[in-house]
Amino acid sequence: MSLLPDRERAPDGNDSRGDISPQEMVPSRKNVVLVDGVILNGPATDVKAGEKFVEDACRLIMEEVVLKATDINEKVCEWRPPEELKRLLDLELRDAGEPHHRLLQRCQDVIRYSVKTNHPRFFNQLYAGLDYYSLVARFMTEALNPSVYTYEVSPVFLLVEEAVLKKMIEFIGWKEGDGIFNPGGSVSNMYAMNLARYKYCPDIKEKGLSGLPRLILFTSAECHYSMKKSASFLGIGTENVCFVETDGRGKMIPEELEKHVQEAKKEGAAPFLVCATSGTTVLGAFDPLDEIADICERHGLWLHVDASWGGSALMSRKHRRLLQGIHRADSVAWNPHKMLMAGIQCCAFLVKDKSDLLKRCYSANASYLFQQDKFYDVSYDTGDKSIQCSRRPDAFKFWLAWKALGTLGLEERVNRALALSRYLVEEIKKREGFKLLMEPEYANICFWYIPPSLRQMEEGPEFWAKLHLVAPAIKERMMKKGSLMLGYQPHQGKVNFFRQVVISPQVSREDMDFLLDEIDLLGRDM
């Protein structure tokens, strides 16, 4: 029995309107070399047709995505429910290829129904906006298709990564350090957890955790959910993540941390790591790093700072005080794809150690890739520090944007985002029907919209139960209208509230006003 699925005929396989078919073509030549029924002379691709397709598609991308990115008259999203969208897109993969005009139509559809994360009124996640320079860098790396592991294959991108890491290390305030770009803040946090564990007990690399005392790590109750994912993935177990209490603003309480560390020791567990957060996901809170570092020093614990979101404040002389004490960390996660708009993903894991700890922890010495008898200095073959084999040149998109804007331009971007946040906060305070959760420290502004029917109600259980339903209902309306996108969530016992995130320099005061007007418009009848 053949396991191969039946080959169906495409309903329109014979379609031809003068289009060039993208099917790979067989050259007609004399002296044909045939092996296994395949003609091997000359290339098999129709290069001209392929190049033409790239040209046409680039024009489409330019017109439909890049030029429309800043146009507030465009919709943020063109909502369709899943089953309807499936029908509209015709996702099925068939035996026969499709002609160019149909492929271009598909590209257009994909653009049409995709959420415009570049749009000045997309505030839904911790990334937004369009940086023209990092976009160009991304186009370049897609065209060059490199993998960053050895200098021989990726000379430019390895050197660029080195330069960017060096500069980020400077901004953290370390004299020297090491690091690696990787696919996400979650993965950075995994790197940290594994590295701290290796430092604690290098034998774990070979022997594993079986038979060892219970390792335990500490982070705040407001930390990113990747802490749990990491502990589970690394074999530590989610129960061995101790979530330290936070204050009313979402910051870890150092005295509680101290208490938990002492308790864990008493219980015979092995504390090895504290993960502080600089810029929590929901509230944008910054843990007090100096006080946490004191505790880590006292107990000999690795201090990792998850600054995936908040790290960008380091670029601003005005706001870097939010991360006061970060130079005392042993490792840092920092994602320039968030507030610095380098494009998803651009995430650095940075380490203070310069004794090759990262390499010793991660290396597997693959002899087919990291040959030691190469003709150049193989210390540039940094791929063995990574948990990946193929790896994208993510540092480059940050590098080109940095070259374009300069440190001062990046600083301005951070300052502006935080000034806009301040403006929004003040507007929320002024407006009837809006209620701030708390004064923000960063670019997350958390607030409730209280519709007219609830404004006179006492803030008792019924009020909160009803308010809980408001944000999801408004979110549905705004997505169906396509006028803006921002997130909502319940959090730490608080009912559903909006989380507005300000990032892009294409956003203005007018967009902040619009945001509040629009929410009011959508929820006024509730």
Place this chain on the structure above:
Amino acid sequence: MSLLPDRERAPDGNDSRGDISPQEMVPSRKNVVLVDGVILNGPATDVKAGEKFVEDACRLIMEEVVLKATDINEKVCEWRPPEELKRLLDLELRDAGEPHHRLLQRCQDVIRYSVKTNHPRFFNQLYAGLDYYSLVARFMTEALNPSVYTYEVSPVFLLVEEAVLKKMIEFIGWKEGDGIFNPGGSVSNMYAMNLARYKYCPDIKEKGLSGLPRLILFTSAECHYSMKKSASFLGIGTENVCFVETDGRGKMIPEELEKHVQEAKKEGAAPFLVCATSGTTVLGAFDPLDEIADICERHGLWLHVDASWGGSALMSRKHRRLLQGIHRADSVAWNPHKMLMAGIQCCAFLVKDKSDLLKRCYSANASYLFQQDKFYDVSYDTGDKSIQCSRRPDAFKFWLAWKALGTLGLEERVNRALALSRYLVEEIKKREGFKLLMEPEYANICFWYIPPSLRQMEEGPEFWAKLHLVAPAIKERMMKKGSLMLGYQPHQGKVNFFRQVVISPQVSREDMDFLLDEIDLLGRDM
């Protein structure tokens, strides 16, 4: 003391040759709203200048990368040693931004000194060539900048991923299944290891490995090095990876596997996983899946198949027999970015289970992202299956290429690569001074070049010691000349040999002939 590095002045900060400066601009308006010294009216970016830069850069990318990709008269690489390249590129990041003409020059330099992995004579890794359709998809996703976790933010790309996974599952021969695209075959293997462990003992997710019996897994001595990295990262330990002996062609010997499993059990260890390889990295060997599956069934072990490289043979009716038995696997890693040229990275981790094992194993239920009170069917919010938070839409680039070429076009691509490999093998056999390591099963052709001075020598220790030096020396010459790139390595007691990998449909018989001619030309005087 400020931790902020000193701001230096760019030596050419005042440069202006009529260029538009990319510095973000302050609009001049009345009724200016100022917060913290920042003007908040209107967008702060010079949109027109940014768009112009993207247009200019796209033209450059088209001319310098896309149109030159298939030109064999271009160099594969423009070799520069690290220190020299650093000087040429001026990597330093400064306070001031740079004008557009300089940025364009930088882009040109980056292209110039980057290795042309698209070039028909780049044979150095398990990826190569240029697929015009996946390239367009990559440009699109870079412009749209999505993150694939929730339907609300990534409606199109989530549905595309579902469609592609479904089709890949069909080709594996499963009736149904689950899966997730992720950043690399190494990461896929980690997913598998953790999932098999979760299946073996779900408590590990919460409790971790401490206090448990020693988990042990089995793979072949020829497996990818990510097996070791994974075991170490996941807290299992590299010593608990049992490397099963292979036969002369690099295939796992099932009888040896059986023996090792029994021994491990006797020693009180807990076997939980066998990782077979379909297409090993160096030799391109395929483990006998049916016989291995029998053993796994007998002992109740999870069978994972690392088909990162060899999985693409499933697209070919002629060659899919190499993976005979793969439908019996519990999970599979398969990278369409390799032979199917979808662009780095495009890697699927596929699971036979359809009872939500993947989600149960990986979920952390972040309430700010995976709200359960959304207005649409939240089963489409698949991001909680992932170890990442932000995740790139890698399935899309494979989807668009598949739409363009059809299953038949992808099949032709595999058939052609393997026919070219056959051709090269026969040529190697015919030519003086070339010696095949073994008959290949797939697109890895491993061979020695024996220079004239060694041709009469007896194959004793001196011969092998001298031969060991030949491949690195030729590699150095070919890179400095820039005429082609292929890899070499010592392997399993064999001295340095070349590994030629054939992938791209832009490669022809003429390139195979050139390869052998060129190696002979470069090594003739040795």
